Amino acid sequence: xxxxxxxxxxKKGVADPEGGNTLKALELLGxxxxxxxxxxxxxxxxxxxxxxxxxxxxxxxxxxxxxANPVIHDYTISLK
Amino acid sequence: MRIEDVKVCVLYIEGxxxxxxxxxxxKRLGASSEKVHLxxxxxxxxxEDEKRNLLDYDIVMIxxxxxxxxxxxxxxxxxxxxxxxxVIELVEFGKEGRPILGICNGFQxxxxxxxxxxxxxxxxxxxxxxLATNDSAKxxxxxxxxxxxxxxxxxxxxNLPKEKVILVPVAHxxxxxxxxxxxxxxxxxxxxxxDMIVFKYVDPEGNYAGYPWNPNxxxxxxxxxxxxxGNIFGMMPxxxxxxxxxxxxxxxxxxxxxxxxxxxxxxxxxxxxxxxx
Numbered sequence: 371x372x373x374x375x376x377x378x379x380x381k382k383g384v385a386d387p388e389g390g391n392t393l394k395a396l397e398l399l400g401x402x403x404x405x406x407x408x409x410x411x412x413x414x415x416x417x418x419x420x421x422x423x424x425x426x427x428x429x430x431x432x433x434x435x436x437x438a439n440p441v442i443h444d445y446t447i448s449l450k
Numbered sequence: 451m452r453i454e455d456v457k458v459c460v461l462y463i464e465g466x467x468x469x470x471x472x473x474x475x476x477k478r479l480g481a482s483s484e485k486v487h488l489x490x491x492x493x494x495x496x497x498e499d500e501k502r503n504l505l506d507y508d509i510v511m512i513x514x515x516x517x518x519x520x521x522x523x524x525x526x527x528x529x530x531x532x533x534x535x536x537v538i539e540l541v542e543f544g545k546e547g548r549p550i551l552g553i554c555n556g557f558q559x560x561x562x563x564x565x566x567x568x569x570x571x572x573x574x575x576x577x578x579x580x581l582a583t584n585d586s587a588k589x590x591x592x593x594x595x596x597x598x599x600x601x602x603x604x605x606x607x608x609n610l611p612k613e614k615v616i617l618v619p620v621a622h623x624x625x626x627x628x629x630x631x632x633x634x635x636x637x638x639x640x641x642x643x644x645d646m647i648v649f650k651y652v653d654p655e656g657n658y659a660g661y662p663w664n665p666n667x668x669x670x671x672x673x674x675x676x677x678x679x680g681n682i683f684g685m686m687p688x689x690x691x692x693x694x695x696x697x698x699x700x701x702x703x704x705x706x707x708x709x710x711x712x713x714x715x716x717x718x719x720x721x722x723x724x725x726x727x
Contacts, residue, residue, distance in 0.1 A: 383631055385667070387587030434576060436530050439523060439562075441580040441630050 372417045372425040373450040376437060379410040384442045413437060422449050451508070451727045453480040453720055459507040463488045463528055467515035468553065471690040475716045476509070478693065488528075492535045504539040508723050509549045512556030514621070514688055524581065524624040525558025533563060540565075541573055547726065549605055549719050550682045554622055557581065557674070557684030566684050567646055568677050569637070578637075580628040581686070585667030591621040593699055594665055594687050596649040596673050597656055603645035603680035605722040606715050615656055616711035617698060618687035620665050625686040627668035627675075638670060649674035649685055689715040 380386050388409040396404045415432070419425045426447055433445045458476040462469040462485055469485050476483040489495050490502045504510065518527035532540065544550055544565065552560040558581050560566040564574035584590055596618055598610045610616070629637045641647050650671040653659035658671045666686070674685030689712025695701050697710050 381631070384582070384628070385585060385626075387583050387585055391587045436522060436526060439526075439577045439580045441577055442582050442628055 372419050372422065374415045374417060374425060374429045375448045375450065376413040376415060376429060376433060377410050377446045377448075378413070378433070378438050378443050379408065379445070381442055381444050425449055451724050453724050454482060456481040456509065456720060456723050457507045458483040458509045458511060459486045459491075459502070459504065460484065460511050460513060461486055461488060461491075462513065463517055463531070465515050465517045465519055466513050466555065468513040468688065468690060469515075471688075471693070472511050472513040472553065475690040475693050475712070476511075476720070479713075479716055479720055481509075481720055488531060488536075491539075504536060504543055507543075507548075508727060509551065509719060510540075510543065511551040511553070512559050513690070514554030514556060517555050517559065520555075520624070523558075523562070524622075525555055525560075525562045528555075528559045529562030532559070537573075544677075544679075544682055545572055547679065547681050549723065551606060551715075551719065552682075552684035553688055553690065554620075554625075554686055557686055558624065560682065560684045565682050566677060567637075567641060567675055568682075569640060572677075578630075581624050582626040582628045583624050584622070584626055584665065585661065586665075589621070589623045590625070590665040592619060592662075592665070593617050594620045594673070595652050595654065595663065596685075596687060597652045598648070599650050600648045600676070601645050603678075604648045604676040604683055605680050606676070606683040606719045607648055608722060609718040610714050613656070615652060616714070617692065618685075618689050618712055619691050620687045622666070622686055625668070626666040627670075627672040627686075629669060634669070641675065644678045645680070646675050646678060647672060648676050648683060649687070688712070 389407040393407040429447050438445045460469050460473045473483045493501045598614045651664040653663040664671045676683040692710035692712040694710045
C-alpha cells in the first residue's frame with residue numbers, strides 16, 4: 371500500500387484570486403507580516419501498489435486525466 | 451427533417467440545475483426535447499425502459515449548474531464520467547455534424563472533455579484551455595452584455611447578426627477563459643482564423659470593457675467559443691434564462707416584443723438541424 375500526496379497549484383503567472391482575497395482577510399485581521407498567499411489543493415490518495423515508481427506513474431496519470439488542468443496547473447507528488 | 455422530429459437530449463446528473471429551462475427552451479420551439487440522466491445513456495442502474503442511446507438524438511445539450519458538486523474543478527467529474535463511458539458515441543455524434551451545446555457548467559464540461567476548442571483533431575486528450583476562477587474570486591450572478599463575433603461558422607448563432615449585442619445573464623465562479631501563457635497569442639490567432647470565437651463581453655456602448663462588464667476577467671473578453679466545424683459550442687452566460695422578454699431586467703420598460711435575447715440560440719440550431727438532416 372502506498373499513500374500519495376498530490377498538491378495541485380496554479381502555474382507561475384496565473385492569477386490567484388483566492389490567494390489574493392485570503393491575504394486581504396489576513397491583513398484585516400491584523401497579520402501585518404503576511405506578504406503573499408498562494409492557494410493550492412491537496413489530495414491524499416491511497417494506492418494498492420507497493421512499487422514506488424509504478425505508484426508515481428499511476429498518480430501522474432491521475433493528474434493528467436483529472437486532478438490538474440495543464441493550462442493553469444502544476445502538480446507535485448510525494449509518496450509515503 | 452421536421453422540427454417535431456428533432457430529438458434533443460438535455461443531459462443531467464446530480465448537481466446540474468438548469469435542465470428544466472434548457473428542456474423547455476427546445477420544447478417551446480416545437481422540438482422533441484427530453485431530460486436524460488447520464489445513467490440512462492450508460493445503461494447502468496436503470497430499468498430497461500429507461501435506457502437511451504445517445505445516437506438516437508439530433509442535439510445534445512449539457513446544461514448549467516454544479517455537476518458533481520464542482521469537486522476537483524467545475525465540470526471535471528462529469529467530463530471524466532462521460533469520457534470513461536460515452537466517448538465513442540459522443541465523438542461519432544459530433545463528427546456527423548450533430549450539434550452539441552454546453553451552457554455554463556456544460557461549457558466547462560466540454561472544455562474538460564477536450565471537445566472545445568479541439569485545435570488538432572476532434573477531441574484533445576487533455577484540456578487545451580481553462581475556465582478558471584473569476585478575477586473577483588466570487589460568484590458573479592447578473593446580466594451581461596455579449597457581442598456576437600462569429601462570421602457564420604457557429605450553427606448556434608446563424609440567425610444572430612454579426613456584432614449584435616444581446617443581454618444574457620451570467621451565474622458562475624469559474625468562468626475566466628484562459629489559454630496557456632506560452633501559446634496565448636498563437637492560439638488566439640488560430641481561433642480567429644478558424645472562426646471559433648462566438649461571443650465577447652462588452653459594455654453598453656459595445657466596447658470590450660473590463661470589470662464589471664467582463665464579469666470574470668476572461669482573456670480578450672471571450673464568453674463563448676465553438677469548434678472549427680462550428681457544431682460544438684460552449685458559452686458561460688445562460689441564454690435559456692432569457693427566452694422571453696419578461697425575463698430581462700428591463701422588461702417593464704421594453705415590453706413591445708415577446709422574445710428574450712437568448713431564444714435566437716435555440717432557434718438557430720433547430721433551423722440548422724431541420725435544414726441539414
